Amino acid sequence: MARQNIFDNDEFFKGYKSLRDKEVNANNLFEIPTMHSLLPDLTGKRVLDLGCGFGEHCVDYIKRGAVRVVGVDISENMLKVAREENSDPNITYLNMPMEDVAAIDETFDVVISSLALHYVENFKGVVEAVSGLLTDGGIFLFSQEHPFSTCYSGKYDRWTRDDNGRKIYANIADYCVERRNDSTWFVEGVQRYHRMFSTTVNTLADAGFKIVKMAEPYPTEELVDKYPEYYDLYHRPDFLFVKAVKQD
Amino acid sequence: MARQNIFDNDEFFKGYKSLRDKEVNANNLFEIPTMHSLLPDLTGKRVLDLGCGFGEHCVDYIKRGAVRVVGVDISENMLKVAREENSDPNITYLNMPMEDVAAIDETFDVVISSLALHYVENFKGVVEAVSGLLTDGGIFLFSQEHPFSTCYSGKYDRWTRDDNGRKIYANIADYCVERRNDSTWFVEGVQRYHRMFSTTVNTLADAGFKIVKMAEPYPTEELVDKYPEYYDLYHRPDFLFVKAVKQD
Numbered sequence: 001m002a003r004q005n006i007f008d009n010d011e012f013f014k015g016y017k018s019l020r021d022k023e024v025n026a027n028n029l030f031e032i033p034t035m036h037s038l039l040p041d042l043t044g045k046r047v048l049d050l051g052c053g054f055g056e057h058c059v060d061y062i063k064r065g066a067v068r069v070v071g072v073d074i075s076e077n078m079l080k081v082a083r084e085e086n087s088d089p090n091i092t093y094l095n096m097p098m099e100d101v102a103a104i105d106e107t108f109d110v111v112i113s114s115l116a117l118h119y120v121e122n123f124k125g126v127v128e129a130v131s132g133l134l135t136d137g138g139i140f141l142f143s144q145e146h147p148f149s150t151c152y153s154g155k156y157d158r159w160t161r162d163d164n165g166r167k168i169y170a171n172i173a174d175y176c177v178e179r180r181n182d183s184t185w186f187v188e189g190v191q192r193y194h195r196m197f198s199t200t201v202n203t204l205a206d207a208g209f210k211i212v213k214m215a216e217p218y219p220t221e222e223l224v225d226k227y228p229e230y231y232d233l234y235h236r237p238d239f240l241f242v243k244a245v246k247q248d
Numbered sequence: 249m250a251r252q253n254i255f256d257n258d259e260f261f262k263g264y265k266s267l268r269d270k271e272v273n274a275n276n277l278f279e280i281p282t283m284h285s286l287l288p289d290l291t292g293k294r295v296l297d298l299g300c301g302f303g304e305h306c307v308d309y310i311k312r313g314a315v316r317v318v319g320v321d322i323s324e325n326m327l328k329v330a331r332e333e334n335s336d337p338n339i340t341y342l343n344m345p346m347e348d349v350a351a352i353d354e355t356f357d358v359v360i361s362s363l364a365l366h367y368v369e370n371f372k373g374v375v376e377a378v379s380g381l382l383t384d385g386g387i388f389l390f391s392q393e394h395p396f397s398t399c400y401s402g403k404y405d406r407w408t409r410d411d412n413g414r415k416i417y418a419n420i421a422d423y424c425v426e427r428r429n430d431s432t433w434f435v436e437g438v439q440r441y442h443r444m445f446s447t448t449v450n451t452l453a454d455a456g457f458k459i460v461k462m463a464e465p466y467p468t469e470e471l472v473d474k475y476p477e478y479y480d481l482y483h484r485p486d487f488l489f490v491k492a493v494k495q496d
Contacts, residue, residue: 022380092289146421156417169404169421173394176466176482185398197445198462210458210495214446218424240446247458 003097004191007053007075012190026238027110027115030217031143035114038213038243040139042066045109048133050098050126050142051116055082058091061112070104072096102129107195109135113142115239118150118192121180124203131207134246140209142244146216147237150194151175154183159232170236200242209244216240251345252439255301255323260438272475272486276361278465279391279487283362286461286491288387290314293357293439296381298346298374298390299364303330306339309360318352320344350377357383363487366398366440369428372451379455382494388457389491394464396484398442399423402431407480418484448490455493464488 006012013106035057043065044048049058052071057240069091077224079093094104098113099122111130148170150164154168159167178199181192204211216237218232254260283305285295291313300319309317318338321327327341342352346361347370359378367375378388392398396418400406407415426447429440452459464485467478 054358060368148423158421169415169419170423171408173417173483175396175418176464176485196464200464201449201459205458205460208452211449212453214449216424216444216446235421237424 003099004118005074005097006190007073008077009030010077013075013077014122018246025224029219029223029227029230030233031099031115031239033185034217034239034241035112035141035143038141038215038241039064039112040110040141042110046106048072048104048108048111048130049099050101050111050130051081051112051119052093053078053114053116055079055086055091055093057112057114058082058093059088062088062090066090066110070094070108072098072101072104072120074098082191083129087182099129101126104133106133107135108133108138110139110141115143115145117142118145120158121128121193123193123195123200126205127203127207127209130150131209131246136246139242139243140246143239143241145192145239146237147175147195147197147200148172149220149238150181150192152183153181154162165230167235170232197240200240204244208247210247211242211244213243214241219247249374251322251369253322253323253345254438256325257323261323261325267309274478274486277471277475277478278481279363279466280461282465282487282489283360283389283391286389286463286489287312288358288389290358293467294354296320296349296352296356296359296378298349298359298361298378299367300327300330300341301362303339303362304328305335305343305360306330306341307334307336309327310336312337314338314358316354318342318345318354318356320349320352320353322346341370344413345375347377349374350380352381354381355383356386358387359391361392363391363393365390367391368439370443371443371448372455375451375455379457379494384494384496386494387491388452388491388494391487391489393440394485394488395423395443395445395448396420397486398429398440400431401427401429415480418480448488452490452492456495457493459490459492461491462489468482 045066046068047061047066049071051071058069060072071093074097076095083092160169162168218233225232253455293314294316295309295314297319300321306317306319319341322345408417466481472479
């Protein structure tokens with residue numbers, strides 16, 4: 001199985017970094033606040049971050065009281081930034097695909113993944129590996145692109161617009177066909193894996209997880225007043241969050 | 249809170265019954281087989297059926313070994329058919345809204361509801377009532393209209409079609425706006441309540457349920473060969489199923 005390492009593509013990396021450096025973006029407005037609202041108390045906890053990227057989250061977990069953080073990413077480009085900008089004696093950055101984390105010889109109290117799992121073909125394999133690395137009662141918390149978004153294949157327009165160009169509805173096709181979708185995001189051929197809601201839920205249940213919270217963040221009215229372009233998220237949320245507890 | 253009792257509208261009732269009497273319909277092809285595949289072993293079990301309608305499921309549960317079945321429906325029209333066509337000494341039919349089932353003075357091992365919960369405004373209240381009626385380890389299994397369907401408001405076309413009239417994508421608007429949608433189905437003003445996936449999942453989790461299975465049924469290739477009109481369900485499934493276990 002070929003594993004995508006798009007973040008080591010220089011052109012993609014530059015585009016992605018410039019987007020993340022913008023002050024107002026969907027990550028800052030929705031993804032990060034929602035993730036924070038779902039974080040368990042990390043005091044004294046050992047944390048694994050899957051797809052840690054630049055490592056900003058890893059240092060934040062240390063500040064929140066984690067005693068040990070392991071950040072895993074497939075991209076050495078990303079980890080180079082992480083080691084330069086977000087190092088800490090209690091953080092270890094590992095360059096490996098998420099699919100290989102079962103090889104890590106430690107256990108964790110919390111496993112977190114921010115916007116990475118939609119890049120993974122073998123979701124079941126990763127969820128089972130996470131289950132194996134977590135202590136009983138441990139938390140698995142992740143965000144991913146929403147199934148409404150991963151199901152977009154690039155073969156049609158994402159949106160139907162009115163005569164004024166305003167988005168009036170999201171176009172959804174082949175939601176029930178689970179597949180890899182190659183779309184263009186800075187570069188051609190960014191591979192995302194589309195999975196139905198039910199597949200995500202069932203994969204977690206089958207691996208011994210109890211889902212305790214799910215979130216599909218959308219803007220407040222105040223935020224839409226300030227940034228009207230985010231009204232779209234009422235039609236089709238960008239992100240899906242799942243918080244699950246490992247049970248016996 | 250006004251509770252919809254659309255099944256006691258004679259025109260609606262006639263239209264609905266004629267649809268259900270058709271041999272090939274979405275219920276027979278998808279809803280019923282999926283429900284059967286998710287049913288737990290009912291031998292010796294006490295079963296509550298929420299929105300039991302004509303009672304066909306209730307007699308089926310008895311045939312599958314249930315020792316006691318209570319069927320609840322808001323529509324006396326429906327229960328009249330149930331009592332005539334599907335009576336059994338171990339079945340009791342009760343004419344009450346689902347929102348009132350907390351008043352039932354019995355406990356159950358299994359609570360099942362087929363395509364009724366999208367008519368309920370106070371989903372949280374019903375889920376909490378079900379939790380109260382179930383023994384620990386008891387099963388709550390339900391189907392409802394899929395959130396892709398309940399979010400349809402009647403204010404735009406459900407589908408975008410190509411020049412040959414073939415449906416090419418489902419139109420989704422205001423998925424994140426939870427609300428009552430009044431649409432026309434045999435009669436005007438059929439009220440359905442739209443809830444996001446996350447709300448359904450969180451309501452169950454908050455009431456002490458562990459979700460063990462979710463299903464969004466879609467046709468097999470063989471079935472699409474036979475009934476090409478059902479290809480639409482790949483774009484947008486009609487039904488959502490949830491099977492959950494009550495935990496301490």
